[in-house]
Amino acid sequence: MKVNMNIEDDTLIEQINKEITNKKLLLLSLLKEVASIPSPTGSEQQKMLFLKKKLKEIDITASIDSIGNCIAKLPAKKTKSKKTILVVAHADTACDPGKDHKITEDAKYIYGHGVCDNSAGVTALLSIISLIKKYKITFSNDLIFVFTVGEEGLGGKRGMKQIIKDYGSRIDAVVNIESHHIGRVTNQVIGQYRSELLIDTKMGGHSFRDFGRPNANVVLAQIISDFSCFKLPKTKEKTTFNFGQIKGEGSINAIAKNSSCLFEIRSENNETLKKAKQTFKLILEKYRKLHPDIEITENVSVEVPAVIFPSSHRIYKITMDVQKKLGIASKINAGNTDGDVSLAKGIPTVTIGTSEGWNTHSLNEYMDKKLFHLGIKQAFGVVYAVASSY
Ligand SMILES: [Zn+2]
Structure with a gap:
C-alpha cells in the first residue's frame, strides 16, 4: 500500500531519524529517569506529575484526568475531513519495586523493574511529542497523547477504559506504544x-x-x-x-x-x-x-473477549511499511495491552514495541540498550504516518 507521504515527509523523517541517532545517550538517560520513579499499578501519581512537568518544559500543557491519566492534545491544522488519532503508552508497572528501587546498567543492558515495560514506551511517547514540538509539525488529523494508569494486572486497563469512555466515539485509530518486542504488530486481543x-x-x-x-x-x-x-x-x-x-x-x-x-x-x-x-x-x-x-x-x-482485526487493515500496512523502511522484521501477533479496550470497541488499533526486554513483570527486569533508538524511530514513524495519512 502506498502511504500518502511525499518527499518533504521523507526528508523530515530522515532528519528526525538522524537526530534520534545523535541523541541515543540522552534518550537512554531519559529512560533511566522515567524508570527510576516507581509507578506500580494504582500508585502512578508521582510518575504522572513528572510527565506533566516534562511536557511543561517543552511548552506543552498536559492535564491529569479524574483517574490519573496524563493527557496532551495536538489539534489538526484546518482541514475538512480531519480524524482523531489516539497515541497511548501505559505508565504503570506490574510490581511494586519497593524502597530500594534502583536502575543500573552495563555496556549492553539497563536493569531495574519497569525499564522496558513500559518506561521504553513512555520515553518513546515523550520523545515523539518533543520532536513534533521542536520541528513545529502539524497534521491533518487531531492527535491525543495519553500516558495511561492501570494497564497492568488488577488495574484492568482502567486508564484506557476511561479514555475510550471519554473520547471513544470520536477516535478513528489508536497507536499503542509498548515495551517489547520491537517489530510486533499486535492486531489481536487474547480473550x-x-x-x-x-x-x-x-x-x-x-x-x-x-x-x-x-x-x-x-x-x-x-x-x-x-x-x-x-x-x-x-x-x-x-x-x-x-x-x-x-x-x-x-x-x-x-x-x-x-x-x-x-x-x-x-x-x-x-x-x-x-x-x-x-x-x-x-x-x-x-x-x-x-x-x-x-x-x-x-x-x-x-x-475481555478475544478479538481479531484483519492484518490487511490499513493501520497495520502503514505500520509494517515504516518497519520495513527501518529494516525491522514485522511480526503480527496477539496480546493483552491497553489496545484490548479499543480493539474490543471496534476501533482500529496497532500496538508496537520499542525495545527488547527480559524478565518483564519482575524485579529482575532488564532491557537491551542498542535497539532502543531504533524503537523510537519506529514509534515516531508510525505516529507520523498514521497522523498524516490515516
Ligand atoms: Zn506493558
Missing part, C-alpha cells in the same frame, strides 16, 4: 478472564482440638486441583490458565479460616474461554453445596 477467589470458613480453630473443622487452605487447594484436571478443548487457538498469589491463614497448629488466590484464563478462542469459565464456576458451585457454611466469593476484575 481474558481474571478474578480473585476468597474462601472464608468463619471458623478456624486449634489444629488438634478442633480437628475436623473445614480448613480454608484445603478447600482452596481442592478447587485448584479440580480445575487443573479440566481438559482444555483442543483447538488451534491457544488457551491457558494460571493460579497466582495463593495465600492462606493458619499456622502449623491452627486451622486456616481464610485463604485466597488470583485466577486467570486466557484464550484466543471465545468458545473455549466460555467453557473454561463455566467449568470454574461449576467447581465453585460444587464446593458451595458441599460446605454451605463456607463463604466462597469470586471478585471478577477483567473480562
Whole structure:
C-alpha cells in the first residue's frame, strides 16, 4: 500500500531519524529517569506529575484526568475531513519495586523493574511529542497523547477504559506504544478472564482440638486441583490458565479460616474461554453445596473477549511499511495491552514495541540498550504516518 507521504515527509523523517541517532545517550538517560520513579499499578501519581512537568518544559500543557491519566492534545491544522488519532503508552508497572528501587546498567543492558515495560514506551511517547514540538509539525488529523494508569494486572486497563469512555466515539485509530518486542504488530486481543477467589470458613480453630473443622487452605487447594484436571478443548487457538498469589491463614497448629488466590484464563478462542469459565464456576458451585457454611466469593476484575482485526487493515500496512523502511522484521501477533479496550470497541488499533526486554513483570527486569533508538524511530514513524495519512 502506498502511504500518502511525499518527499518533504521523507526528508523530515530522515532528519528526525538522524537526530534520534545523535541523541541515543540522552534518550537512554531519559529512560533511566522515567524508570527510576516507581509507578506500580494504582500508585502512578508521582510518575504522572513528572510527565506533566516534562511536557511543561517543552511548552506543552498536559492535564491529569479524574483517574490519573496524563493527557496532551495536538489539534489538526484546518482541514475538512480531519480524524482523531489516539497515541497511548501505559505508565504503570506490574510490581511494586519497593524502597530500594534502583536502575543500573552495563555496556549492553539497563536493569531495574519497569525499564522496558513500559518506561521504553513512555520515553518513546515523550520523545515523539518533543520532536513534533521542536520541528513545529502539524497534521491533518487531531492527535491525543495519553500516558495511561492501570494497564497492568488488577488495574484492568482502567486508564484506557476511561479514555475510550471519554473520547471513544470520536477516535478513528489508536497507536499503542509498548515495551517489547520491537517489530510486533499486535492486531489481536487474547480473550481474558481474571478474578480473585476468597474462601472464608468463619471458623478456624486449634489444629488438634478442633480437628475436623473445614480448613480454608484445603478447600482452596481442592478447587485448584479440580480445575487443573479440566481438559482444555483442543483447538488451534491457544488457551491457558494460571493460579497466582495463593495465600492462606493458619499456622502449623491452627486451622486456616481464610485463604485466597488470583485466577486467570486466557484464550484466543471465545468458545473455549466460555467453557473454561463455566467449568470454574461449576467447581465453585460444587464446593458451595458441599460446605454451605463456607463463604466462597469470586471478585471478577477483567473480562475481555478475544478479538481479531484483519492484518490487511490499513493501520497495520502503514505500520509494517515504516518497519520495513527501518529494516525491522514485522511480526503480527496477539496480546493483552491497553489496545484490548479499543480493539474490543471496534476501533482500529496497532500496538508496537520499542525495545527488547527480559524478565518483564519482575524485579529482575532488564532491557537491551542498542535497539532502543531504533524503537523510537519506529514509534515516531508510525505516529507520523498514521497522523498524516490515516
Ligand atoms: Zn506493558
